[in-house]
Amino acid sequence: MSGDKKGPIRTCVLGVGLAGLTFHIPFVLALPELFTLQAVLERNPTSEGGKLKERFGVSVHIHRTLQDVLADPQIELVIVGTPNATHYSFAKAALEAGKHVLVDKPVTATAEQARELGALAKSKGLVIYPYQNRRFDSDFLALRALLREPSSSPQSLGDLVEFESHFDRYRLALKGTWKDEPTPANGQTYDLGSHLIDQALVLFGRPNFVSGFIENARNIGNPSVDDTFTILLRYNAGIVSPHAIFVVLRAHILSVRTQQLRYKVRGTKGTYIKYGLDVQEDQLRVLPEPKAIYNPDYGLESESIWATVENIQSDGSVVKTVRPSDAPGAYPDLFRNLAAVIRGGAEQAVKWEEAATVIQIIELAHQSSREGRTLEVPKA
Incomplete structure (x- = not known):
């Protein structure tokens, strides 16, 4: 194009x-x-x-x-x-x-x-x-790199069995903006859920089943505008791993913690745990000038929130190592790719069909929550 x-x-x-x-x-x-x-x-x-x-x-x-x-x-x-x-x-x-x-x-x-x-x-x-900028978060880039490593790698998690992803906040009152209104595509599932679902689809593809638990946990504002969700995606054995994989996606509006859980990934050989959020949004909110995205610290996470990997050894002992988010977050890369697509016909790094699937999963999660049942995801 x-x-x-x-x-x-x-x-x-x-x-x-x-x-x-x-x-x-x-x-x-x-x-x-x-x-x-x-x-x-x-x-x-x-x-x-x-x-x-x-x-x-x-x-x-x-x-x-x-x-x-x-x-x-x-x-x-x-x-x-x-x-x-x-x-x-x-x-x-x-x-x-x-x-x-x-x-x-x-x-x-x-x-x-x-x-x-x-x-x-x-x-x-x-x-x-x-x-879908959160594909370019530094911790997500680091996690993708880990999951691509061969099983022979010392830090390999082995065959995956569970993936947990959080984007929690603490906000007791409404913000008083359009986001509080019961209009199409509003609510936390459309907002933060779009990020978490997209990342799961990037890593694992289209799930087999969806279960949604979506609510207005604060009981304020319009009850149809959700502020909290738990979405379970199930991948049958043999799709991504020899084992069935459960993907747990959560956002809670009343999460009080100094450092939020971001990822917990369990495999047959180890567990990956990550706390803290990518720093790019906070940096962009106070950016002194646009060219500051070229500063050496742009997108770089503090070592204090790097992930840890706990691996089971052949003798049953556990070795705990730090897994760096040492590649900076890269929101500018999305715009570079967009320009290359428009001017040179490059392949889109984020495809429109993938975004449509994200919305389909959100719709299924809402339906599942309303009906109180697990839904099968139609084949593409």
Whole structure:
């Protein structure tokens, strides 16, 4: 899907809230050889230059309506960083206007909508790319490397039997934003669940069964907006491992701990345990300038939260070693790949069909929770 145009990709970011100013605009500005920030969508700027100038001192054209964005012939790429309920309609409108699209997670409210957008992009020869940045977390990169090691490796976990992944928070009150509203694709399962499910699918592929336990644990706000979930994915024996694998994905809104559990992976030869979160989001929230992503400490985890691996030896003893997250987190790589796809027809590192499967699993988890039963995952 490469175009005839050359040079940096002229880009418009829809939304200058947390998503736009933290997860998208810094990389567009920090990669000027690949992207030019042509404009942003900000409906009601409260100052000259809007939030972008307030945050980074950069001035670009501010469009007030989506229609103005779509009518701008200079814009090649639209990044959708607006509230979840708008992702489908905004992405569809951008594709119909002939723009490439990067869509923040969750990409849509339903898998049917996601598949429709994928088909539309393909019919128009356009790129639609899901923003699954947590594939580029430093600890996830380290874990993927461990799971690829041969069984003869001293730190190999052997045949996998269980994978547990957490993204917990402590938040007693509502935030008072659109995320608290009962609109399509809202709730913790669509928000944090999109990350955890995507990582599980990257590691293990499509599961055989899904069980969901989804609730509003705080009993505040609209009861249909979930804040806590446990999702169980079952992989039959012989799919990924000689053993059946249970994948446990959890996010709890009332998790009080100084250092949260991130991963626990059990195998026949050992266990991998990781605490603490990837540092990139915290760094991006206080980024002094976009080029700070080139600082040596960007994406590097503290050794204090590196993982440990406990391996069973042939004599029954246990050897405990530190497993470093020594490769930095790499959110910029997603944008580099996006540019290579648009300009050079490269393969997408994050495929749209994979994002559609994430939404399908979320829908099945919600159905499972409502009906109180385990559901089989349809074959692709």
